[in-house]
Each structure stands twice: as C-alpha cells, then as structure tokens.
Amino acid sequence: MCLGIPGRIVAVTDAARQMAMAEVSGVRREVNVACVAEGPLAELVGRWALIHVGFAMALIDEAEAEATLAALRELGEAQEALDAMAAGDAALEGRP
Amino acid sequence: MRYMEEFRDPKAAKAVLARIAAVVDEIGATAEKPLHIMEICGGHTHAIFRYGLDKLTHPGIEFIHGPGCPVCVLPRARVDDCIAIARRPEVIFATFGDAMRVPGTEMSLLEAKAGGADIRMVYSPLDALELARRNPEREVVFFGLGFETTTPSTALSIQAAAREGLGNFSVFCNHITVPPPLRALLSDPDMRLDGFVGPGHVSMVIGIHAYDFIAGEFGKPIVVAGFEPLDLLQSVLMAVEQIRDGRAEVENQYARVVPEHGNPVSLAAIADVYEMRPSFEWRGLGEIDQSGLRIRDGYRRHDAEAKFGIGYGAAARGSAEPEDCACGQVMTGRLKPTACPHFGKGCTPGMPLGALMVSSEGACAAYYQYGGARAAAE
Numbered sequence: 512m513c514l515g516i517p518g519r520i521v522a523v524t525d526a527a528r529q530m531a532m533a534e535v536s537g538v539r540r541e542v543n544v545a546c547v548a549e550g551p552l553a554e555l556v557g558r559w560a561l562i563h564v565g566f567a568m569a570l571i572d573e574a575e576a577e578a579t580l581a582a583l584r585e586l587g588e589a590q591e592a593l594d595a596m597a598a599g600d601a602a603l604e605g606r607p
Numbered sequence: 608m609r610y611m612e613e614f615r616d617p618k619a620a621k622a623v624l625a626r627i628a629a630v631v632d633e634i635g636a637t638a639e640k641p642l643h644i645m646e647i648c649g650g651h652t653h654a655i656f657r658y659g660l661d662k663l664t665h666p667g668i669e670f671i672h673g674p675g676c677p678v679c680v681l682p683r684a685r686v687d688d689c690i691a692i693a694r695r696p697e698v699i700f701a702t703f704g705d706a707m708r709v710p711g712t713e714m715s716l717l718e719a720k721a722g723g724a725d726i727r728m729v730y731s732p733l734d735a736l737e738l739a740r741r742n743p744e745r746e747v748v749f750f751g752l753g754f755e756t757t758t759p760s761t762a763l764s765i766q767a768a769a770r771e772g773l774g775n776f777s778v779f780c781n782h783i784t785v786p787p788p789l790r791a792l793l794s795d796p797d798m799r800l801d802g803f804v805g806p807g808h809v810s811m812v813i814g815i816h817a818y819d820f821i822a823g824e825f826g827k828p829i830v831v832a833g834f835e836p837l838d839l840l841q842s843v844l845m846a847v848e849q850i851r852d853g854r855a856e857v858e859n860q861y862a863r864v865v866p867e868h869g870n871p872v873s874l875a876a877i878a879d880v881y882e883m884r885p886s887f888e889w890r891g892l893g894e895i896d897q898s899g900l901r902i903r904d905g906y907r908r909h910d911a912e913a914k915f916g917i918g919y920g921a922a923a924r925g926s927a928e929p930e931d932c933a934c935g936q937v938m939t940g941r942l943k944p945t946a947c948p949h950f951g952k953g954c955t956p957g958m959p960l961g962a963l964m965v966s967s968e969g970a971c972a973a974y975y976q977y978g979g980a981r982a983a984a985e
Contacts, residue, residue, distance in 0.1 A: 514650045514808065514834060515756070515808060528767065540730075541733075543733060543760075543763060545763055545872055545876075546759060546763075546870050546872045546873050547872075548872075561808075561811075561864065563756055563757070563760065563808065564703070564730065564731045564732065564757055564760045565730060565731025565732070565733045565734070565760065566731070566733075566759065566760045566763065568756070568759070568808070568811060568812070568870065568873070569811050569864050569870070571863070571864060572863075575863055575864070578615075578835060579834070579835070581615065582654075582834055582835045582836075583834075585657065586650075586653055586654060586657055586834075586967075587967070588650075588967075592730075594704075595703070595704055595728070595729075595730040596730045598704060598728045598729070598730065599728070599729045599730030599731060599734040602701065602727035602728055602729050602734060602738070603734060603737055603738060603741070605727075
C-alpha cells in the first residue's frame, strides 16, 4: 500500500484547499498538492507527481513516471490503484 | 532463467547480478552460510517474488522478509475495534480496501459490511472528508492505517477537518513507524541480519537519516531502494559491497525520489497532529516501544479513540493469534511461509487465517501467488 502511482497535474481546482486535478493512466482524480507545493500552485500544472492515497508526495520527471508506471503494471498495482479510485467514487455516492 | 525475459533491460540486470555474485564470492557466503539481507518494505517483498530475484541472485544471499506490510502487522484486536465502531448506527466507517479482508477475532470488515455495517472502501482519506461534508448527520470515521507513507495524508486530512469545523470527521489512528521494529529485530539475539534494503516511499517522507542507528549503533549497511527490479538489484549490490568492504553506511539508491531530509510539509503535518505512544502492539512482533502514533489533544475532536472510548490500551492488552499461526515467526525470518502448518491449507489468499496471507505485500501471499511459476522455473 506504499507504492503510489504517477500522475500528471493538469489544473489547479481549489487553491485554498491546495487541490489540483491529476490525470492518472487516463483517469482524472482530484488530489492534494500541499506536500509538493513550493511556489504558486499554477507552476505545478504539467508536472508529474507520485500520488499516494490522493496526495501528491514527490515531483518526478516524465521518464521516471513512465518507468514507475510500467513497473506498477507488472506488479498489478496500477490497476489496483485505479480500482481503489473507482471504489472511492462509489463510496461517496453510497453505491456498493 | 525464465524470469530474465521480464526485465525491461535484461542486459543491465545480468550485469548487476554478475557483480553481486562476484562480491558474494569474495565475501565467501554460500547457500549453507548465506548473508541475510532483509527487505523491509512489503512492496519490495512483492517485487522480489514477482521477478524471482531471490532465485536470480547468488545462493549466498538469503532474503529475509521484513515487517513493512501494514495490514500484516495489524493485531486482530484492532480489527475488532474497527468493527465495534463500524457497527454503531450513526457511523460511516471508511477504510482503504487493503484492510477489508484482515481477519479479526470473529470476522473481517468485509464480513461486518455484509452483516449490515456501513463500511465504505475509499481510495483516500480525502474521500472520507467528503463523506463527512455530505453526511453532516452521520459520524464519519476513517481507519488511519499504515507507515510514514500514509501518515501525512491522514494528518493533512485532520488539519483540513479542523479548519473547516467538520466535527463529524474523526480518524481511528493506528499509524505505525518503520524504524522501531528494526531496532527491536536488531536487538534480538536470535536474529542474524547482515544488511538491509530500505523502504523507498517511507524514506521519501522521513528521509534517510532515520536509519543512522542501523549503521552507527548496530554496524549494519542499509540501502534505500526504488521499486523497479533493477533498483532492487542495484541496492543489493550496494549492500553486499559495504559488507565486503567492512563499511556500515546509510546509502540512497533512490535519490531521484527520496530527499536526504524527507518531505518537510509531510513531516510538519505529522508533528502537528500526532504524538508517539509509549508503546504499541504489533501482530507477530508483540509490544514495541515508541512505535505507534496517536492524535494529540489539540485535535481530540477528530480522534475516534477519544470519541468512542475504544482502541489500543482501552481494553485488556494483546490479542490471541489463531492456533499454530506462525505469522510472527515468518515475519522475523525464523520460519519460511511454507513451513507453517496452515500454509495453503487452512490459510490461502482467498481465505486468509493469518495476516501475512491477506495482502500481496505479505510474504505468505507472495509465496502462494508466485509459488506455481517458481516451481515451473526450477
């Protein structure tokens, strides 16, 4: 559960709450960027981050993101993360 | 060498494996007298089995699978506590999916959910915060579980709840820390550990100096490693080179992600929200001093232990393990998973009896899952 997944930050959604939209393997998910915000949040747009349970924990370069994603796919962990995100969305709506 | 095909760069992997073999030969370690290298992180355990690294490396290296799988070290009593909270009619209990199948004394969270408790599997504590916003008439309790990689996420969520005045959001905090069980294992006269492969993402949060005592006090090398198979092999090489040279240092193979001093925002949030418990219970390892976190009084409103009077220390200590369950011995490397009388019989990933069979990061589940492929390769 410590593996996390790389995602690309595509937009700032709520600067006050330090939230941004990230694209993770084609899935969009709002994430918290407090841990990687060193300057204005807008500077994060376009950057890759290692995302762990909804929090961007480290900025990484694109090559590292690709290599990590490939390794996660081979471990079955990439799908696990995407499934967990879908389960989270279902939980918010009270769907089983 | 069937596993080699699966490396993205088999040539590089072969070169590192050859260098490891040469160093291990210089040291003089053999299958009969191997070096004991502990990989601490459950993600590393999974990768070692997935790629067959324990078979590809020189037989003079034996991997000992460490305690870094959060659900594997979760005592049954804590699962029982979760169920007791979740069964309260006002509660929505939110948890990571990993915790759902961990056996409690009588049942798992999955079974409690089937029995009618409102338990929601979420991806993030942020989902639980959102549940609290959308359900102001309910108590939303998030199960705070895991090592330093997940601890910042619950700390930041508690800070957000406090800022927003979300009094119906609380965390059942069972966060644990990586270094103390390592100290406990190193202090155990029955354990012989020659070196460590350190956890990558825990170190991304806490930095590498949290392990200085391993090198300084115990004279053992530790190399913080990434999660790709080549990362792991390079880290093993760095560790055995230290052993050969008689060095004991903290090295960082994963510097592209792990900053020397960790992540300052995460560390500040952890320090603000949590304090160390004098002691905490680990499944299979028993009580370990200064190894678990609790929520500070300042955030008491968001502390499920205070809110419901439940949790570690609230009732009689300790929880019995199932009869003959060898999780504790496997976790300390004293026993191979297959030597447990329940392995593959009463205990399988589909029907886990012990916690090491629950998660893909647990040594038993990894042995079980990759056992077939392994037998075919030998």
